[in-house]
Amino acid sequence: MQFDTVIIGGGLAGLLCGIRLSESGQRCAIVSRGQSALSFSSGSLDLLSRLPNGQPVGALGDAIAALPATHPYALLGEARVRDYATQAQQLLAGCGLALQGDIDSPHLHVTPLGALRRAWLSPQEAPLKPESNPHIGVVGISDFLDFQPQLLAAALCKRGFNACSEEIALPTLDALRDNPSEFRAVNIARLLDAPEQYAQLYDALYPLSQRYDLLYLPACFGLTDNALFTRLNQQLACPLRLLPTLPPSVPGMRMQHLLQQHFIRSGGRWMPGDEVISARVSNGQVTQVWTRKHEDIPLRARHVVLASGSFFSNGLIAGRDRVREAVFGLDVLQSDNRNDWYCDDVFDSQPWQRFGVKTNAQLNGLRQGEAISNLYVIGSVLGGFDAIAEGCGGGVSAVTALHAATQIIAQGGDE
Structure with a gap:
């Protein structure tokens, strides 16, 4: 099966990227194992609430400048983060999600x-x-x-x-x-x-x-x-x-439903209950992808987007001594010493929560230090940030999704 872009993962990042690509005229497919983390969320999205040292964020630009170089926002820079966050808000509204909030005016919402x-x-x-x-x-x-x-x-x-x-x-x-x-x-x-x-x-x-x-x-x-x-x-x-109540959450499931339906209406191919089991990489590019349901028929695409999620979605797999990325064997930002994976205080920010795939500034996945030029990595499978402690999970998913889509669309006339 031939596509312009194949996206692995049907959560917030995968869907936003797929919608933007499909609306641009691309033939796009999303391979989704099942319920994503979005169905378990409150329906609220965070952009950046705290720095890694726990300091509350004031001005967004100052906060992004203070982030470590491995953080996705640091890779993209303030201007792109702002631009993509604005685009994401407009895209969500176009999908029927009436959301309140603003980039420079974060609000406080009451939890259960x-x-x-x-x-x-x-x-x-x-x-x-x-x-x-x-x-x-x-x-x-x-x-x-x-x-x-x-x-x-x-x-x-x-x-x-x-x-x-x-x-x-x-x-x-x-x-x-x-x-x-x-x-x-x-x-x-x-x-x-x-x-x-x-x-x-x-x-x-x-x-x-x-x-x-x-x-x-x-x-x-x-x-x-x-x-x-x-x-x-x-x-x-x-x-x-x-x-919102205990998961699964009604607001989160509504967001998943509306985004999924918009992706399908815009011409996207939704492949539910399936998962990518292997891929072929040749000369620095992904050439074929095989899924469990179509193991004899590879998916071929000019571009591939990895939005497989973190440990919760099995995008990252933790072994005894190391963490690995499940599909392509990409390089993972992690601590070599297992004792450095965690802190003794369970309420502290845990180092393993920052583990994830390494990329270059274009978000191309790295394997043995070399970029795979047509593979983009987005969302929570990325390394360099703690979505919970820093309050940036939704923002990282949205911003990186649109960054990948923008680069793919810009290459539309190639080849």
Whole structure:
């Protein structure tokens, strides 16, 4: 099978890159093993919250200048990071994702445990740090254990906010209550998203909306769009905001769904439930890629993009003595001494979280120190950054995805 570009991995980075390439007229395929980390995310994206030493980020340009040379942002430079982040925000909006936020004005959103987490972009339904001191009603669903309104309300009160916990019963969910493993946010959403269930949800929330200035509810509806959220906010007596629950997350799954559908509509070939098992590299270029489902029929492409994810997605494999990249055997930024992989304090930033593939400034993957000229590496499989401690996972995925796509499009007339 012949393509202009084959992308390995169907998470945030792979999808953004694929959408940009498909919209430019490229024949593009994404090989995806299954659920990506995006389905387990909160739906918020971070750009850069802290430096590797833990110092909070002020001005973005100063922060990027202070990053180590191996960090993806340092490889690209401030101007490109800004440009690609702006493009990503526009691309996401074009896919139907109404996100709030700005590059130079990061916001604080409320987490399900009452912490305030910095973000670059968040869904419209995400609760941001209140500007005043509204009377907040934290609403749980009867028997739903993945969201604890009492804990959240107590945490908000400790932060000086006026919050109380409430609970609603929704009889339509009784069929799920018998099995705790089925009484999860995604399954609840599949019921509540049905139009005929609106009245029951509205009737349960409306009396509370008359007593409070703001309602917080677990994100248990809106798998494919935010129409139900919008309708409730139009008809309730006070604003409603939604908090993601334990994974899989409804906001994260909606982002995955909307990006995937946009990629397909733009002409992309989606290859789900498949994985790349081997590849041929000749004269510094990838010439063929084999997948598990098409092991006798190689995929041939002028360009290949590796967006296979980190350890969570098996893009990186940890052995006893070393970490390896799973498909091409690319060079990996890592510590040679196993004792240097981790810190004794589990809450510290762990060195292994910065392990990942080495590239040049163009994000071409390196193998034995030599660049593979038609292979681009993007997203969390890259080395040189700690997505959690630095608060930059979503930003690195978006920025590197668009950098790779831009270079591939620029070469469209070659060969």
